[in-house]
Every structure is written in structure tokens, then in C-alpha cells.
Amino acid sequence: MQHIKVTVDGTTYQKEVEPRTLLVHFLREDLGRVGTVVGCDTSNCGACTVLVDGVSLKSCSMLAVQADGSEITTIQGVSDGNDWHPVQSAFKECHGLQCGYCTPGMVISSIDLLNENPNPTEAEIREGLEGNLCRCTGYHNIVKSVQRAAELMEGAKS
Amino acid sequence: MIPVAFDYKKASSVEDALAALAEGGEDAKLMGGGQSLVPVLRLRLNAPSVVVDCSSIPELKGIKDEGGKIVIGAGTTHHAVMNDPAVKSSLKVLADATASVADPQIRHRGTLGGALAHSDPRADQPPVALALDAEFTIAGATGQRCVAAADFFQGPFETAVGPDEILVSIAFPKLDGWGGHYEKFNRAAQAWSIIGVAAAVRMEGGKIAEARIGLTNVGGTPHRASAVEQALVGASSIAEVEAASMYASDNLSPFADEDADVDYRLHLARVLTARSVAKAAGIS
Numbered sequence: 001m002q003h004i005k006v007t008v009d010g011t012t013y014q015k016e017v018e019p020r021t022l023l024v025h026f027l028r029e030d031l032g033r034v035g036t037v038v039g040c041d042t043s044n045c046g047a048c049t050v051l052v053d054g055v056s057l058k059s060c061s062m063l064a065v066q067a068d069g070s071e072i073t074t075i076q077g078v079s080d081g082n083d084w085h086p087v088q089s090a091f092k093e094c095h096g097l098q099c100g101y102c103t104p105g106m107v108i109s110s111i112d113l114l115n116e117n118p119n120p121t122e123a124e125i126r127e128g129l130e131g132n133l134c135r136c137t138g139y140h141n142i143v144k145s146v147q148r149a150a151e152l153m154e155g156a157k158s
Numbered sequence: 159m160i161p162v163a164f165d166y167k168k169a170s171s172v173e174d175a176l177a178a179l180a181e182g183g184e185d186a187k188l189m190g191g192g193q194s195l196v197p198v199l200r201l202r203l204n205a206p207s208v209v210v211d212c213s214s215i216p217e218l219k220g221i222k223d224e225g226g227k228i229v230i231g232a233g234t235t236h237h238a239v240m241n242d243p244a245v246k247s248s249l250k251v252l253a254d255a256t257a258s259v260a261d262p263q264i265r266h267r268g269t270l271g272g273a274l275a276h277s278d279p280r281a282d283q284p285p286v287a288l289a290l291d292a293e294f295t296i297a298g299a300t301g302q303r304c305v306a307a308a309d310f311f312q313g314p315f316e317t318a319v320g321p322d323e324i325l326v327s328i329a330f331p332k333l334d335g336w337g338g339h340y341e342k343f344n345r346a347a348q349a350w351s352i353i354g355v356a357a358a359v360r361m362e363g364g365k366i367a368e369a370r371i372g373l374t375n376v377g378g379t380p381h382r383a384s385a386v387e388q389a390l391v392g393a394s395s396i397a398e399v400e401a402a403s404m405y406a407s408d409n410l411s412p413f414a415d416e417d418a419d420v421d422y423r424l425h426l427a428r429v430l431t432a433r434s435v436a437k438a439a440g441i442s
Contacts, residue, residue, distance in 0.1 A: 002166060018163065019163075019164055019165065019166030019209065020160060020161040020162070020163050020164060020199070021160075022160070022161075022196070022200070025160070041159065041200065042197065042200075042201075043193070043196075043197045043264070044348065046261070046263060049263055055237075055266045056262060056263045056266060057263050057266055057267050058263045058264065058267075060196075060200070061192065061193055061196045061197065061263075061264070061267070062192060062196065062267065063166070063192065063196065063209075063211075065166050065168070065211075066192065066211060066213060068168075109262065109263070112262065113262070128262060130261040130262065130347045130348050131260070131261025131262055131263045131264065131347075131348060132261075133347075
């Protein structure tokens with residue numbers, strides 16, 4: 001077992017983990033933070049995407065031990081507790097989900113995309129979300145949601 | 159799935175990692191960003207006794223402009239490589255190929271050195287390293303040695319890096335003033351290349367003066383299309399580029415798989431070489 005210290009959605013945890021524990025299993029099973037889901041288990045679908053030290057990663061493709069010392073944000077930590085994150089609001093407003101299973105990863109990847117490129121074109125959004133699959137194939141409204149989120153975030157700045 | 163249990167050693171320096179490899183013996187495995195290794199472990203295609211994690215070794219990270227060449231630490235992420243100003247201006251074909259690797263999440267974590275040392279026959283950066291005559295610095299118990307790209311890729315998932323060695327950095331000769339392009343053909347988002355063609359071209363008076371061409375997924379290792387490079391000299395029209403690119407399928411033994419049979423791959427090799435060169439040269 002290895003000792004790790006991670007901050008997840010603002011709370012710091014110290015835990016003993018087996019080296020083979022994937023970050024997504026650590027989040028769900030050791031910390032009970034089940035907002036982050038396992039979709040494909042093959043590194044393809046991106047449903048398990050979280051922010052580690054501010055950048056998006058697939059938590060099925062990283063060992064929990066490798067997250068030692070990191071700050072992690074899951075879908076459960078993107079809201080400030082009172083107001084939704086603008087990306088969440090935009091997904092609701094534009095109906096950027098159907099079954100909702102890909103949504104935690106879509107929202108996190110969209111946040112990362114907008115952090116790097118606050119005013120993306122439609123093509124840049126589609127490329128930026130390349131690592132996230134929606135098996136309902138509801139991409140059209142997801143793209144609209146990201147465009148709307150960009151407007152909301154731009155509006156919040158001015 | 160859950161990987162088979164293994165011991166984990168986080169290396170803090172190259173020396174530390176070499177010692178851990180020596181101690182771990184044959185079943186020790188190096189991990190860079192883990193974007194190839196973690197899926198392999200998860201599918202239980204490999205079950206190392208110890209994983210030596212190199213992702214926190216400072217000396218493996220970073221991009222240095224050393225005059226005539228750009229030296230990239232093996233542990234530098236794809237995201238850092240594709241966004242580096244020196245890479246973008248002097249090694250456009252590398253920036254393009256790197257930007258086409260997998261998806262943003264994987265590019266945040268995966269590393270150039272990891273991808274090259276993994277040497278997947280479908281990978282996007284090996285043909286760039288081969289075409290550009292990159293030099294690989296490899297560390298072992300007896301010190302460091304330098305290996306040319308032509309000798310580095312030895313087979314599918316096999317390179318010149320020995321089981322007790324570590325890839326430290328990759329040096330690319332700067333191609334200032336050259337055009338570059340990576341043309342990738344695949345079926346779906348984030349899929350591997352069915353064929354990928356890396357092209358770097360130097361123009362002189364509207365004609366191609368020099369070209370470097372590398373292909374991926376046309377066999378067990380990346381392929382340098384030397385015959386195309388020679389035939390391209392002097393080309394200035396799309397017809398001439400297409401004629402020279404007919405040599406791209408010479409001496410290839412591609413695999414057939416669910417994406418493409420052999421003839422289709424040979425066809426793609428020719429067509430995509432022409433497209434890649436035309437874009438790199440600005441010929442339409």
C-alpha cells in the first residue's frame with residue numbers, strides 16, 4: 001500500500017491505496033465521489049474526465065498513486081455550492097444531454113477547453129471535445145451548450 | 159478491468175529510475191505519462207512486477223532551443239510539445255503530428271518520449287522522428303549513448319532502448335523556413351491512423367528543393383519514403399507532386415486489419431503522401 005494525499009473538490013484526504021488502483025476507482029470507491037463515472041474502461045469515452053492540477057485527464061488512465069500531492073476537481077466540485085458553473089447552466093439551458101452518462105466528462109472537458117480557448121469556433125469545440133463520446137450522439141446540443149457557456153463566461157467577466 | 163497487482167516506485171531522477179529498473183529485473187516496466195501503459199495494465203496484456211514511474215523526473219521535462227536543434231525531454235507532454243513556440247516555428251510537422259495524437263486529455267498526460275519508446279506501429283510521432291533524422295539520447299548503467307532515428311525503431315513495440323535503459327531526450331534538427339504538414343487518415347475521432355504521412359519541404363523559387371517524408375502504419379516500424387524525397391526535387395505543380403508520390407508505396411509491407419486491406423493501405427500511402435507534401439509545400 002502507498003500513502004497518498006490529495007485534495008478533491010476542496011477537501012484534503014490522506015489514504016492508503018494499492019498501486020494498481022485507478023484514480024477513477026479511488027474517487028468512487030475510496031472517497032464515495034460517484035459523480036465521476038466509468039464509461040468504457042478503455043480510455044476512449046472520456047466519461048471519467050476530471051481536472052488534475054487544472055488540466056483535464058481521463059481518471060481511468062491514471063493511477064491513484066500518481067495523483068499524490070495533486071488537486072483534483074470532479075463534476076461535484078465545479079459549482080461553488082450556491083451557483084452552478086456557467087458550463088453547467090449552459091448544458092441545462094441548451095439541453096446538452098440526453099441520457100446524461102457522458103455529461104460529467106463533457107462538462108469537465110468543456111471547462112478545460114474554455115480555460116484554454118475562451119472563444120472557440122464550432123470546429124474548435126468539436127475538436128476540443130474529441131476525447132468525449134456521447135453514445136446518444138447528442139453532440140449538436142453539446143456544441144451549442146459550449147458556445148452558450150462561452151457567452152455566459154464572457155458576460156460574467158464584463 | 160483492474161490491473162494485476164504490482165509494486166510502484168516513483169523515480170525522482172534518471173539515476174533513481176535506472177537503479178529501480180536494475181533492482182526490478184526483467185519484469186520492471188517504465189511508465190512515462192502512462193497513457194499507453196495504464197490501458198495495457200488494465201487489459202492485463204502485461205503484468206509487470208514493478209512499475210517505475212518517471213512522470214515526476216524534472217530532468218526529463220522541457221524543450222531547449224540549442225541553436226541548430228531543438229532538444230525535447232522524453233517526459234515532455236504532447237500538450238507542451240504542440241504548443242511550444244520553437245516547435246511550432248521550426249518543427250511544424252512535429253507540432254501538427256503531436257496535435258493529432260489521441261485527444262486533449264491524453265495529450266495532457268502522455269509524453270513524446272513515452273510514445274516514441276512505446277513504438278506503436280500506428281503512432282503519429284515516430285514517422286516524424288524518422289523523416290527528420292532525430293537523435294535519441296538513451297541513459298543506461300554505463301552512461302548515455304546517442305542513437306539515430308534510423309536505428310531506433312526496430313519493430314512493433316521494439317526500439318533501441320534496452321530493458322535496463324531510459325530514453326532521456328530527443329533532438330530534432332531545426333527546419334527553419336521549411337513547410338511542414340502531417341496528413342492523417344482515420345475513421346473516427348481519436349482513432350489511430352490508418353495511414354499517416356509526415357512531410358517537411360523546403361522551397362526555393364517556387365520549386366521543392368528538399369523533402370523529408372515519413373509514413374506510419376505501413377508495417378512494423380515507421381517508413382522513410384526516400385524515393386519520394388528524391389523524386390520531389392524540382393516539383394512545382396500538383397501533378398508533379400502526385401507523380402513523385404506514386405513511389406510512396408514502394409517497398410512497403412503493410413498489415414491488413416479491420417480498417418484497411420493491403421491494397422487500400424498502399425493506395426492511401428500514395429494519395430496521402432501527395433496531399434501531405436502539397437500542403438507542406440503550399441502547392442495546390
